[in-house]
Amino acid sequence: MVTYSEDQLDRIFGALADRTRRALLRAIGEAPRSVKELAAPFEMSRPAVSKHLKVLETAGLIRRDRDGRFHRSRPRRGGFRAATRWLAEVEIFWESQLDRFQELVESSPTKNEEN
Secondary structure, eight states: OOOSOHHHHHHHHHHHTSHHHHHHHHHHHHSOEEHHHHHHHHTOOHHHHHHHHHHHHHTTSEEEEEETTEEEEEEOTTTTHHHHHHHHHHHHHHHHHHHHHHHHHHHSOOHHHHO
């Protein structure tokens, strides 16, 4: 049963394709963070961090909450669900293909047996 859209997967995997965004996700996973807190260890401008956060938010991986004057980024519950389901389906498919290939190889006569 498919519970995700191709567009949703494109957004998630597109967001995860960038190493800076993956690092930001790790940092946000440790604790909710402001743009200022996220920018410091990455030596990048706040606008650059904000652009990365927007991509993560659009992908549904984080949410940004207002905390007084500051926006804090937090992980979004279930944000990775579509990607993990897709990966599980692909893994099952390829494992079955590899099992069938192995059966075929094992049941085929070898070159030495033919002579």
